[in-house]
Amino acid sequence: MSRTLALCHICRLSTAVPIRGESDSALFCPRCGTGLHRRKPYSFQRTVALLIASLVLYLPANFLPITKTSYLGGVQSDTIMSGVIYFAQTGSWHIALIIFVASILVPAVKILVLIYLLLSVHQSSSNRAVDRTRLYRITRSIGRWSMVDVFVVAILVALVQLGPIAGVEAGPGVLYFGGVVVLTMFAAEAFDPRLIWDRKEDV
Amino acid sequence: MSEDSGSTPDYPAAEVRRKSRFSLVWIVPIIAVFVGVLMAVQAIVTKGPLVTITFSTATGLIAGKTEVRYKDVMVGLIETIHLSDDLSTVIVEARMDSSIKPYLLNTTQFWIETARISAGEISGLGTLFSGAFIAMDPGNGKEARSTFKGRNSPPVVTTGLSGRLFTLEAENLGSITVRTPVYYRQIKVGEVVSYQLRDDGKGVSAQIFINTPYEKFVKTSSRFWNVSGFDLKLDAKGVQINTESLTSIFYGGIAFETPVGFETESVAEAGTLFPLFRNYEKSKEERFYNRDYYFAHFPHSIRGLEPGASVEFLGFKVGEVVDMKLELDVDQVQFLTPVLFYVEPERVNVRGGNMVNGKELMETMVERGLRVQLKSVNLLTGQLYIDLVFDKTAAKKEISYDLSHPLLPTISSDVEALTSSVRTILDGLKKVEFERLGADLETSLSLLNSNLKKTDQLFANLNSQTTPQLGEALQDLRTTMDAVRISLGPESDLNHDARVALSEISEASRSIRLLMNYLSVHPEALLRGKDQSE
Numbered sequence: 082m083s084r085t086l087a088l089c090h091i092c093r094l095s096t097a098v099p100i101r102g103e104s105d106s107a108l109f110c111p112r113c114g115t116g117l118h119r120r121k122p123y124s125f126q127r128t129v130a131l132l133i134a135s136l137v138l139y140l141p142a143n144f145l146p147i148t149k150t151s152y153l154g155g156v157q158s159d160t161i162m163s164g165v166i167y168f169a170q171t172g173s174w175h176i177a178l179i180i181f182v183a184s185i186l187v188p189a190v191k192i193l194v195l196i197y198l199l200l201s202v203h204q205s206s207s208n209r210a211v212d213r214t215r216l217y218r219i220t221r222s223i224g225r226w227s228m229v230d231v232f233v234v235a236i237l238v239a240l241v242q243l244g245p246i247a248g249v250e251a252g253p254g255v256l257y258f259g260g261v262v263v264l265t266m267f268a269a270e271a272f273d274p275r276l277i278w279d280r281k282e283d284v
Numbered sequence: 285m286s287e288d289s290g291s292t293p294d295y296p297a298a299e300v301r302r303k304s305r306f307s308l309v310w311i312v313p314i315i316a317v318f319v320g321v322l323m324a325v326q327a328i329v330t331k332g333p334l335v336t337i338t339f340s341t342a343t344g345l346i347a348g349k350t351e352v353r354y355k356d357v358m359v360g361l362i363e364t365i366h367l368s369d370d371l372s373t374v375i376v377e378a379r380m381d382s383s384i385k386p387y388l389l390n391t392t393q394f395w396i397e398t399a400r401i402s403a404g405e406i407s408g409l410g411t412l413f414s415g416a417f418i419a420m421d422p423g424n425g426k427e428a429r430s431t432f433k434g435r436n437s438p439p440v441v442t443t444g445l446s447g448r449l450f451t452l453e454a455e456n457l458g459s460i461t462v463r464t465p466v467y468y469r470q471i472k473v474g475e476v477v478s479y480q481l482r483d484d485g486k487g488v489s490a491q492i493f494i495n496t497p498y499e500k501f502v503k504t505s506s507r508f509w510n511v512s513g514f515d516l517k518l519d520a521k522g523v524q525i526n527t528e529s530l531t532s533i534f535y536g537g538i539a540f541e542t543p544v545g546f547e548t549e550s551v552a553e554a555g556t557l558f559p560l561f562r563n564y565e566k567s568k569e570e571r572f573y574n575r576d577y578y579f580a581h582f583p584h585s586i587r588g589l590e591p592g593a594s595v596e597f598l599g600f601k602v603g604e605v606v607d608m609k610l611e612l613d614v615d616q617v618q619f620l621t622p623v624l625f626y627v628e629p630e631r632v633n634v635r636g637g638n639m640v641n642g643k644e645l646m647e648t649m650v651e652r653g654l655r656v657q658l659k660s661v662n663l664l665t666g667q668l669y670i671d672l673v674f675d676k677t678a679a680k681k682e683i684s685y686d687l688s689h690p691l692l693p694t695i696s697s698d699v700e701a702l703t704s705s706v707r708t709i710l711d712g713l714k715k716v717e718f719e720r721l722g723a724d725l726e727t728s729l730s731l732l733n734s735n736l737k738k739t740d741q742l743f744a745n746l747n748s749q750t751t752p753q754l755g756e757a758l759q760d761l762r763t764t765m766d767a768v769r770i771s772l773g774p775e776s777d778l779n780h781d782a783r784v785a786l787s788e789i790s791e792a793s794r795s796i797r798l799l800m801n802y803l804s805v806h807p808e809a810l811l812r813g814k815d816q817s818e
Contacts, residue, residue, distance in 0.1 A: 084297075086295060087298065094296070095295050096295055096296055096297065096298040097294070097295040097296065097297050097298065098297075098298045106300050106301065106302060106303060107300070107301050107302070107303035108298040108299065108300060108301075109298060109299040109300075109301060110298065110299075111296045111297065111298060111299055112296070114299075117298050122307070123306075123307030123309065126306065126307045126309060126310070127307055127309040130307070130309045130310045130312055130313045131309065131312055131313070133313035133316070133317075134312045134313035134315070134316035134317075135316075137313065137316040137317050137319075137320045138316055138319075138320070140320070141320065141323060152414070156351075156358075156414075157349065260316075264312070264316075271309070
């Protein structure tokens with residue numbers, strides 16, 4: 082049984098651990114008893130679970146209004162997409178582009194990329210491992226920018242409170258959208274990129 | 285690493301314990317799915333009914349944005365707007381709130397609320413910025429509905445507004461429109477709900493709604509008049525302007541009051557019909573707005589009858605003559621003189637029971653012998669009027685409906701009878717030969733002359749023969765006179781009787797003088813008798 086070394090998180094003791102751990106066994110440091118992890122624990126499961134949850138929330142996030150704008154008695158509810166269309170139609174195509182990229186494109190791409198990475202890991206693919214790792218890096222770094230939309234809504238709600246003249250309220254959609262962003266970020270964090278390389282080294 | 289570094293000391297082996305195959309993280313998607321399913325179920329359960337409303341235009345309506353509101357509370361949202369197949373109407377489909385479903389009834393009304401600015405009021409200003417919305421009013425219906433016909437203007441009478449509806453009828457509309465205010469003692473108590481041309485096109489009728497608690501002031505005898513604009517009077521006292529209120533100057537209005545009169549005042553039932561007069565003065569003067577037109581064919585000359593001549597019934601004026609014509613019936617070679625006149629049925633105060641309609645009433649009256657007769661106002665000028673009389677002896681006749689107005693049966697005029705009798709008298713007078721009368725008088729006078737001569741001779745005889753005997757006779761006479769004096773004395777019966785008789789005679793002669801005086805002033809009294817009014 083081939084072994085490799087693992088470092089205890091707490092007492093920094095180097096320990097010999099099996100290269101391929103059994104899925105139902107946990108390793109502990111022989112000196113201090115802290116749990117040892119060769120890879121992120123439950124990485125695959127966690128990523129899948131969080132991705133599924135974010136996919137479920139993705140629907141209400143895009144179909145429920147994220148803002149309710151009242152202006153002199155008239156109330157207008159906007160979803161993310163209707164906001165993009167509104168800005169595009171009124172000529173502010175650059176704002177429309179920013180919102181579209183940050184709020185629609187990025188979460189969707191992130192979910193798709195994570196699904197692709199999970200599938201490739203599941204199938205023990207060894208193709209283009211470097212590219213996949215780069216994809217993961219990019220995904221992880223841009224994920225947080227999706228929160229821009231949530232912050233915009235938060236600032237608008239805080240600033241535009243002019244009583245009966247005008248007001249902005251957060252719609253239920255923003256809650257789900259925030260959920261999607263947070264869950265995909267967690268999913269990206271839960272994914273252990275070393276899984277990409279595990280099989281390759283085995284070979 | 286460990287394999288190729290045999291020199292390094294052996295690393296201690298990690299402890300191995302068992303662990304769960306599954307991560308707790310699976311709770312996250314389970315919760316997400318649970319929340320999602322819950323939301324979907326809720327959305328399906330709370331999905332309200334879809335209603336179809338047709339409008340003439342879709343002013344300001346936007347599919348997916350325009351709301352349906354009741355009392356400014358959102359109860360629905362427009363989903364689609366499309367044109368009907370024949371392009372005549374706009375069909376709006378709105379998704380209603382499920383809570384409003386029990387109020388989608390056959391009486392439910394929808395209208396488009398936009399900013400409305402009129403002299404009376406400004407409403408819906410908020411829609412200038414927010415855009416139009418569809419307002420609804422449920423009404424008190426029983427039947428559930430899902431298709432509705434949208435109104436063009438907001439209804440005046442909405443659910444929860446209590447009061448009473450009345451109908452006004454007028455010749456012309458004047459400046460009345462929907463929402464024209466109704467005033468009672470210059471307080472706004474109601475509004476015009478709707479107006480339309482009467483079916484026969486001979487007038488307009490308007491529905492008014494009097495709000496609670498003012499509806500009790502509308503009595504059966506109340507008079508309504510138009511107060512559009514103002515009355516300007518310029519006289520010695522200065523300029524006088526009368527108006528109900530400032531808004532009525534620009535916006536028009538209707539006022540009413542209940543004059544003191546013969547009628548017992550009872551609160552008018554909902555739906556009662558009232559005439560609408562042109563102004564306050566007219567409401568005082570003209571009590572009648574309903575006219576029933578009739579024809580009458582007179583078989584004789586109607587010379588003296590003119591348009592405007594009165595139509596009387598039992599001595600009361602009930603109508604007027606409108607026009608008359610001369611017609612030739614070619615088939616029977618007969619000339620007819622149809623006269624058109626009207627009767628104002630409201631001139632008759634109705635007591636007890638319900639007012640039957642004019643046609644039935646007239647039919648029963650004709651059955652009982654009502655006839656049209658021409659009568660003379662003044663014999664000398666020859667003016668005529670139409671009298672509606674009851675002739676119990678007349679042969680049974682019925683109203684004919686062949687003409688444009690009902691034709692009433694006539695009886696021959698008493699004027700004609702009278703003129704013919706006058707004519708006979710005059711003819712008789714013509715036959716008297718006044719010349720011969722003069723000649724006769726001359727002979728009579730000469731005869732008288734000769735008679736007087738004979739009297740002279742008689743007196744001569746008398747002087748010679750009779751005088752001697754006269755002395756004896758006088759003696760006799762004195763004795764007789766004594767006896768007579770006793771019987772004729774101041775205390776005698778005869779004397780008294782004679783005095784009474786004399787005073788009677790003087791009385792009689794004075795009466796004759798009065799009669800002569802009267803006749804000299806009123807020669808017509810010979811024919812008509814003494815005028816009772818004098």
